[in-house]
Amino acid sequence: xxxxxxxxxxxxxxxxxxxxxxxxxxxxxxxxxxxxxxxxxxxxxxxxxxxxxxxxxxxxxxxxxxxxxxxxxxxxxxxxxxxxxxxxxxxxxxxxxxxxxxxxxxxxxxxxxxxxxxxxxxxxxxxxxxxxxxxxxxxxxxxxxxxxxxxxxxxxxxxxxxxxxxxxxxxxxxxxxxxxxxxxxxxxxxxxxxxxxxxxxxxxxxxxxxxxxxxxxxxxxxxxxxxxxxxxxxxxxxxxxxxxxxxxxxxxxxxx
Amino acid sequence: xxxxxxxxxxxxxxxxxxxxxxxxxxxxxxxxxxxxxxxxxxxxxxxxxxxxxxxxxxxxxxxxxxxxxxxxxxxxxxxxxxxxxxxxxxxxxxxxxxxxxxxxxxxxxxxxxxxxxxxxxxxxxxxxxxxxxxxxxxxxxxxxxxxxxxxxxxxxxxxxxxxxxxxxxxxxxxxxxxxxxxxxxxxxxxxxxxxxxxxxxxxxxxxxxxxxxxxxxxxxxxxxxxxxxxxxxxxxxxxxxxxxxxxxxxxxxxxxxxxxxxxxxxxxxxxxxxxxxxxxxxxxxxxxxxxxxxxxxxxxxxxxxxxxxxxxxxxxxxxxxxxxxxxxxxxxxxxxxxxxxxxxxxxxxxxxxxxxxxxxxxxxxxxxxxxxxxxxxxxxxxxxxxxxxxxxxxxxxxxxxxxxxxxxxxxxxxxxxxxxxxxxxxxxxxxxxxxxxxxxxxxxxxxxxxxxxxxxxxxxxxxxxxxxxxxxxxxxxxxxxxxxxxxxxxxxxxxxxxxxxxxxx
Numbered sequence: 001x002x003x004x005x006x007x008x009x010x011x012x013x014x015x016x017x018x019x020x021x022x023x024x025x026x027x028x029x030x031x032x033x034x035x036x037x038x039x040x041x042x043x044x045x046x047x048x049x050x051x052x053x054x055x056x057x058x059x060x061x062x063x064x065x066x067x068x069x070x071x072x073x074x075x076x077x078x079x080x081x082x083x084x085x086x087x088x089x090x091x092x093x094x095x096x097x098x099x100x101x102x103x104x105x106x107x108x109x110x111x112x113x114x115x116x117x118x119x120x121x122x123x124x125x126x127x128x129x130x131x132x133x134x135x136x137x138x139x140x141x142x143x144x145x146x147x148x149x150x151x152x153x154x155x156x157x158x159x160x161x162x163x164x165x166x167x168x169x170x171x172x173x174x175x176x177x178x179x180x181x182x183x184x185x186x187x188x189x190x191x192x193x194x195x196x197x198x199x200x201x202x203x204x205x206x207x208x209x210x211x212x213x214x215x216x217x218x219x220x221x222x223x224x225x226x227x228x229x230x231x232x233x234x235x236x237x238x239x240x241x242x243x244x245x246x247x248x249x250x251x252x253x254x255x256x
Numbered sequence: 257x258x259x260x261x262x263x264x265x266x267x268x269x270x271x272x273x274x275x276x277x278x279x280x281x282x283x284x285x286x287x288x289x290x291x292x293x294x295x296x297x298x299x300x301x302x303x304x305x306x307x308x309x310x311x312x313x314x315x316x317x318x319x320x321x322x323x324x325x326x327x328x329x330x331x332x333x334x335x336x337x338x339x340x341x342x343x344x345x346x347x348x349x350x351x352x353x354x355x356x357x358x359x360x361x362x363x364x365x366x367x368x369x370x371x372x373x374x375x376x377x378x379x380x381x382x383x384x385x386x387x388x389x390x391x392x393x394x395x396x397x398x399x400x401x402x403x404x405x406x407x408x409x410x411x412x413x414x415x416x417x418x419x420x421x422x423x424x425x426x427x428x429x430x431x432x433x434x435x436x437x438x439x440x441x442x443x444x445x446x447x448x449x450x451x452x453x454x455x456x457x458x459x460x461x462x463x464x465x466x467x468x469x470x471x472x473x474x475x476x477x478x479x480x481x482x483x484x485x486x487x488x489x490x491x492x493x494x495x496x497x498x499x500x501x502x503x504x505x506x507x508x509x510x511x512x513x514x515x516x517x518x519x520x521x522x523x524x525x526x527x528x529x530x531x532x533x534x535x536x537x538x539x540x541x542x543x544x545x546x547x548x549x550x551x552x553x554x555x556x557x558x559x560x561x562x563x564x565x566x567x568x569x570x571x572x573x574x575x576x577x578x579x580x581x582x583x584x585x586x587x588x589x590x591x592x593x594x595x596x597x598x599x600x601x602x603x604x605x606x607x608x609x610x611x612x613x614x615x616x617x618x619x620x621x622x623x624x625x626x627x628x629x630x631x632x633x634x635x636x637x638x639x640x641x642x643x644x645x646x647x648x649x650x651x652x653x654x655x656x657x658x659x660x661x662x663x664x665x666x667x668x669x670x671x672x673x674x675x676x677x678x679x680x681x682x683x684x685x686x687x688x689x690x691x692x693x694x695x696x697x698x699x700x701x702x703x704x705x706x707x708x709x710x711x712x713x714x715x716x717x718x719x720x721x722x723x724x725x726x727x728x729x730x731x732x733x734x735x736x737x738x739x740x741x742x743x744x745x746x747x748x749x750x751x752x753x754x755x756x757x758x759x760x761x
Contacts, residue, residue, distance in 0.1 A: 052452035138462025215439035
């Protein structure tokens with residue numbers, strides 16, 4: 001019996017990614033889009049018309065990652081104008097920074113709007129409470145994966161906790177359904193201040209496909225300030241890890 | 257003729273060919289027919305007809321003949337009498353009748369459990385809310401209630417569980433859902449943008465993105481007269497089996513975590529990462545979003561991707577098999593899983609259980625063998641894995657064996673695969689058959705997924721109904737924990753791993 005278990009261990013090997021700051025994702029991964037202006041913008045017009053969440057604006061040309069589901073259809077439709085890179089460093093502290101414009105090759109991470117409290121209190125240990133309010137389970141699984149044996153974000157003191165009373169912040173996923181709105185509010189209220197609010201996934205950032213659905217109530221965002229916006233469908237664990245690390249003031253180098 | 261007979265591979269059916277029968281004729285026929293195990297309900301829903309009133313559609317599956325039996329009826333909308341409840345005879349009908357009652361206020365006489373299903377935003381009675389859900393009550397000085405949720409301890413979706421316990425022992429569990437209701441079905445018909453509809457299908461349940469997207473793609477393809485390429489069918493089957501492997505491995509790990517068996521947990525976490533990263537290397541998304549599109553794909557398999565998938569799947573299979581063999585020989589694991597959370601075959605059948613959970617109880621419901629389409633109807637003669645005991649261990653072993661089986665299917669498809677030279681691109685604009693009903697059945701990793709679409713005179717999809725296997729199987733979980741210690745709830749729950757968003761839509 002013990003030999004069987006040793007065999008599993010040997011096959012398992014060492015799984016943790018040694019240096020999370022140097023991770024590169026598969027070339028096929030669809031991350032930060034890059035836009036290019038051309039004289040003829042008719043392809044972009046068609047792409048904008050097709051976009052399931054209306055993330056593309058033609059005049060002026062821009063793509064809102066907070067709405068984008070990264071399906072990649074626009075890049076097929078307007079090959080000269082839109083291209084998805086495999087750059088997962090797309091989290092931002094301001095909602096407007098998720099809007100990508102032509103020629104832009106980095107998503108700005110505005111440090112000046114990060115509250116001093118966050119650095120002071122949470123740079124060593126950060127306990128988060130996740131609330132899914134209409135998330136489709138893929139994003140919840142990706143958040144779970146941040147703590148798994150591969151990414152092992154727990155080694156840097158970032159963990160998900162069961163009780164909001166033990167938490168330093170809330171990670172919200174899903175477009176916020178009417179049926180979850182109250183529970184979400186109660187959970188957020190239960191977290192002692194100072195607290196973080198992280199919005200994870202394009203559906204949470206904007207409502208995504210359900211932005212106009214009668215089953216969604218986004219008034220939560222009228223009442224509370226968001227500290228971190230993380231687009232993606234679902235948000236890749238590395239997007240979460242990179243942005244949270246940056247928020248806590250650890251990532252030395254700037255994004256390039 | 258009460259039924260129009262079709263199957264899972266045929267083209268869409270003109271609505272005019274679906275018989276409109278008298279409800280009592282259908283009721284009597286079903287009362288009789290449903291006593292036979294070969295029949296089960298795939299879908300039963302109502303929809304508004306032009307000129308007012310409702311038309312009810314029923315999709316009954318005959319597993320023996322591989323046929324789908326369609327019927328419909330139009331009750332008198334203004335009648336105060338209500339309809340005789342089928343759930344009273346066959347509990348498998350309960351979620352469907354509850355949905356119809358919730359949305360349209362149709363009365364089902366003698367329905368044993370006519371409670372709100374998901375508090376849809378367009379429900380009939382707006383006074384019925386989350387706050388006044390009619391939980392079942394039991395009185396007794398030795399009983400207590402435990403309420404869990406809607407927010408759970410882990411990083412999972414919301415749902416409310418209320419236990420009635422006698423000491424440690426659970427007497428009754430009631431599961432109230434609806435927190436995840438996003439209005440998927442009404443969003444499906446909001447616009448004709450088929451790309452939007454495809455990504456909506458992908459987000460019905462993110463862990464079954466491939467299965468639901470395939471169901472949608474087939475709906476559209478059946479509504480169009482164009483042939484589907486066989487290459488496409490093969491590649492979809494590979495994606496579907498990869499999804500099955502990934503989720504079964506994830507659940508093996510999650511079950512191990514809940515009993516504190518860290519070795520198996522971490523081994524499975526790593527294997528799941530490897531599986532979903534294989535999907536990502538193929539199509540750029542770890543859950544296969546973006547891969548399945550109507551009529552074509554932007555990610556045709558190349559010789560290189562085929563090689564990567566085969567290599568990774570072989571490695572995952574080998575390492576997972578090591579875990580599987582060791583699990584069966586770990587006394588502390590067996591002590592927790594065996595004879596825990598038993599759902600007997602008879603109960604599973606009565607409530608209409610489907611998919612892997614039903615097969616663990618000895619009830620063989622598997623669309624891949626009973627209503628095969630594509631590769632499953634040709635190269636792969638799928639033989640479902642069936643366990644007898646219906647306990648947590650059976651559900652675990654079921655997953656273990658299916659991972660190996662799926663790996664073998666992928667190898668079988670890919671070892672004889674020559675990548676397509678000219679794979680068609682997706683098509684979102686093909687004309688759809690007017691006034692038709694299109695249905696698709698897919699065996700996702702949880703079980704039977706059924707999508708149904710109705711088109712209008714211009715060929716626009718005007719009604720879209722989705723059924724995730726969770727709709728049936730949540731009740732199985734509630735039955736599984738009866739008589740168990742409340743501390744065994746987490747492992748019972750994980751052994752099913754049902755979808756909240758797939759249920760709430």
